[in-house]
Amino acid sequence: MKYAVYNQEGAELEKITLPKEIFDVKFNADLVHQISVSLSANKRQISAHTKNRGEVAGGGKKPWRQKGTGRSRHGSIRSPLWKGGGITHGPRAERIFEKEVPKKMRRKALFMVLSQKAKDNQLVVLDKIQLEKGKTKEMAGSLAKLPCKQNSTLIALPNYDKKIFLASRNIKKTFIEDARNLNVLDLLNTKYLLLTKESIMTLKNTFLK
DSSP states (O other), X not given: OEEEEEOTTSOEEEEEEOOHHHHSOOOOHHHHHHHHHHHHHXXXXXXXXXXXXXXXXXXOSOSSOSXXXXXXXXXXXXXXXXXXXXXXXXXXXXXOOOOOOOHHHHHHHHHHHHHXXXXXXXXXXXXXXXXXXXXXXXXXXXXXXXXXXXXXXXXXXXXXXXXXXXXXXXXXXXXXXXXXXXOHHHHHTOSEEEEEHHHHHHHHHHHOO
16 A cells, blocks of 8 residues: 655655555454453453451441340441441452453454554654654644644654653643554544654564564
8 A cells, every 4th residue: 555655844755655464454343342342441440449347447346245135136336237337249349350352353453443544544654753852832833734733643653752752742632652552442542643654664563573
């Protein structure tokens, strides 16, 4: 697949051939959905946790004797029947939401979403990203000249660059990630994907081994 390469001024420099193993894969909605659900589940954090009667404090002594008081029998004030006692069937931190998916399936789904981005013209390829001062205004100006403009954009760098990261993180609807860490969920949550020619090489070296 031939694809246009832009510079930071928004001018088209050349056309390159994208690797078909990554950018020419038939889309399978069921697989992409399965992977996105598993990634969402794996990111889920459990905050709700209730204590059972064995974890709440106190209750070591029988409240009153078994017989003769006229009251119902109780063995501990930490019974779920008592205020301040343990909780029955409450949410527990031991719950596991993670879903294991084979590596080949995750990789295939990633290629499908990347291919769809290219087919829908939601992929922007730059020759390079270079900032003189590393200012947010400088990065925002470059993005405004590209096809992605004010739409949500994921910038995939060939490797971590602190100057570009700091200049991009405060731009509205703009996210930044290393190309080797791309995943289906991040791609689906943004409209455009911005890659450099070096980022494409990183994708090949990372996922086509």
